[in-house]
Amino acid sequence: MKPAMMRAQASLTRRLLLWVLAALLLVWAGFVAVGYRTGIHEAGELTDGHLAGTAALMLNLDLPPFVDAARETVRPAIPTLKSHDYQPSLSVLVRGADGRLLARSGDAPVPPFNEHSGFADLELGTPPATWRSFSQWDGLHARQVTVLVRADERDEMAADVAGQLAEPGLWLLPVVALALGAAIWRGLRPLQALSRDVAELEVDKAERLEARHPYREFNSVVRSINTLVGQQQASLERERQLASEVAHELRTPLSSIALQAASLRGELSPAAREQALAQIGADAMRAGHVIAQLLALARASRADLQQQMQRLDLGALAGRVVAGYAQASWESGHTLSVQGEEGLEVLAHPLLLELALRNLVDNALQHTARGTFVCVQWGHDADAAWLQVCDDGQARPGAVAPSAERLGLGHKIVGRVMDVHGGRFTQPAAPAPFTRCYRMVLPLTP
Amino acid sequence: MRILVVEDDAGIALGLRTNLQQRGYAVDVCASLASAWSALSGEPFDLVLLDLGLADGDGGDLLLRLRQARAGAPGALPDPLTPVLIMTARDQVADRISGLNLGADDYLVKPFNLDELEARMRALLRRAAGRAHPLLVHGDLVVDPAARTVLRAGEAVELAPREFALLLLLLESRGRVLSRQQLEARLYNWQDAVGSNAVEVHVHHLRRKLGEGLIQTLRGVGYFIPREDGT
Numbered sequence: 001m002k003p004a005m006m007r008a009q010a011s012l013t014r015r016l017l018l019w020v021l022a023a024l025l026l027v028w029a030g031f032v033a034v035g036y037r038t039g040i041h042e043a044g045e046l047t048d049g050h051l052a053g054t055a056a057l058m059l060n061l062d063l064p065p066f067v068d069a070a071r072e073t074v075r076p077a078i079p080t081l082k083s084h085d086y087q088p089s090l091s092v093l094v095r096g097a098d099g100r101l102l103a104r105s106g107d108a109p110v111p112p113f114n115e116h117s118g119f120a121d122l123e124l125g126t127p128p129a130t131w132r133s134f135s136q137w138d139g140l141h142a143r144q145v146t147v148l149v150r151a152d153e154r155d156e157m158a159a160d161v162a163g164q165l166a167e168p169g170l171w172l173l174p175v176v177a178l179a180l181g182a183a184i185w186r187g188l189r190p191l192q193a194l195s196r197d198v199a200e201l202e203v204d205k206a207e208r209l210e211a212r213h214p215y216r217e218f219n220s221v222v223r224s225i226n227t228l229v230g231q232q233q234a235s236l237e238r239e240r241q242l243a244s245e246v247a248h249e250l251r252t253p254l255s256s257i258a259l260q261a262a263s264l265r266g267e268l269s270p271a272a273r274e275q276a277l278a279q280i281g282a283d284a285m286r287a288g289h290v291i292a293q294l295l296a297l298a299r300a301s302r303a304d305l306q307q308q309m310q311r312l313d314l315g316a317l318a319g320r321v322v323a324g325y326a327q328a329s330w331e332s333g334h335t336l337s338v339q340g341e342e343g344l345e346v347l348a349h350p351l352l353l354e355l356a357l358r359n360l361v362d363n364a365l366q367h368t369a370r371g372t373f374v375c376v377q378w379g380h381d382a383d384a385a386w387l388q389v390c391d392d393g394q395a396r397p398g399a400v401a402p403s404a405e406r407l408g409l410g411h412k413i414v415g416r417v418m419d420v421h422g423g424r425f426t427q428p429a430a431p432a433p434f435t436r437c438y439r440m441v442l443p444l445t446p
Numbered sequence: 447m448r449i450l451v452v453e454d455d456a457g458i459a460l461g462l463r464t465n466l467q468q469r470g471y472a473v474d475v476c477a478s479l480a481s482a483w484s485a486l487s488g489e490p491f492d493l494v495l496l497d498l499g500l501a502d503g504d505g506g507d508l509l510l511r512l513r514q515a516r517a518g519a520p521g522a523l524p525d526p527l528t529p530v531l532i533m534t535a536r537d538q539v540a541d542r543i544s545g546l547n548l549g550a551d552d553y554l555v556k557p558f559n560l561d562e563l564e565a566r567m568r569a570l571l572r573r574a575a576g577r578a579h580p581l582l583v584h585g586d587l588v589v590d591p592a593a594r595t596v597l598r599a600g601e602a603v604e605l606a607p608r609e610f611a612l613l614l615l616l617l618e619s620r621g622r623v624l625s626r627q628q629l630e631a632r633l634y635n636w637q638d639a640v641g642s643n644a645v646e647v648h649v650h651h652l653r654r655k656l657g658e659g660l661i662q663t664l665r666g667v668g669y670f671i672p673r674e675d676g677t
Contacts (some may be wrong), residue, residue, distance in 0.1 A: 163551075251556045253457065256458045258461070259458060259462055260457065281454070367501075
């Protein structure tokens, strides 16, 4: 991957951190908003409580009769009276039953007389300012006490309370963000380790992901990757084996050709010369046959296969292939026959299936003694159709089993053909009188 | 020199037989492990060229069996010391190691160059005869098995292939008497028609070309070339 692409690629750690911080910010903002609203509300309640409390205090005091306060007296300011942040600047008015002002404290403008008791927001003074007031009569309805406080003083207190609630959140937010970033980075280390291990995995060296990823969340990933790696390694091994088989199948005729060519340079009788030339021709044909098989296999890619699949009558295929070996079997002294259910069809690639069947018939003719009975059979089980080549070669006097090496390439090709058909290549128990069978198992046509 | 080729591919067997015979070797071919073991048990061979993938088993099994055969009196068969050269299409390093570990003296992958094969065969034969030098020197006689040349006092001597093979056999076995039957067994393969006095005729020709004193006759026993130190 190019470095520029790596730089442009998004980071899961950063994405997680951004999302967590966004969520945190949202929660925190909500918390501050609720705190502010609660602060305002509680400050209002508190202020009203102060007003009501002060009024009750004044009414319950056994005060002497108030002097006539209709005349304004000089009221000097006493700064020390307000020395605490939350000490409100209350004003108190005492009126008689007729509304006459009996006493007054504080700098609130005198509001018009109102016989009603309770809380009220009043616009007083010039310029007008909002005041919160509470009025209450005594039990005899002889005196009315009104307590006032400036509304903006109340609001300042509410904002202060809300600010005090929100402030820790504001300076804690960066700290929490850093702590979360570190936690996410640390928490994602196993994922980073897994990612690094996957990147460093060398499939062709038969490596697997080690079991040092103890988190169960990774189990399926590790298992899947190891399964894929296993499949890849098996595939590579199959390729290596096929290459080895092909090399073997080609080296043998090439060696023979080289030896015949060398012998032709020396002195040879006419008969020996003719034999050497005939052998060169036969070996060249043999090498060509191997190459033709490989080409057929290579051309039948999986992509092509699905388009080229068609319904094939196994009986017709077997008959056609066996007919093609009539002369060869007559010359080699083999007896060839076909046997199977009429009209059994499978969905298969015609060229490949014929190639596979030819390989099996070829092997049977080449690796069994004269007089061997070779039979191509087909049929079906509950869920699969099968096509097999059986011979009774082992029952013949002096027979020897062909080595696996000699059958190798042909069987590899048959196995590969079955792979691309979703079938399998097996060697089932041979029914009497046969001694050996090789079977291709194919899915039944729906 | 008599060579046993154990090879089940008819083309390669034919090519080896023809080429090696053209180069003066007596060659017999076996296509299976069973026939090869019978041959090794019944006839002396100077060298075995062994294929691994045979119809009735792996050539390695024959090699193992040969190497594990009990060494008897001189000339007893099969001879576990017979040099074996594996020639196979298996080219993996593991196959080479396995073949050599089984007791093969050399390993050659098909397809091979015939000259290389013969050079390796000569090296094995030389080693089996207990000498390292490629030339056989006896007095003023110098024999080059690779070039198939013979010099007597610096003069080239022309020998027929069978005469050359007989001279080589006697020189390799200097000081040791070889019977007519032993010489025939090492000079001719199963298909060769051997006349009753064929060996005598070749000895006569060698004496004529190389001098009467070289090859000695032990009447009723056989022929030998005395070692130069007289022992």
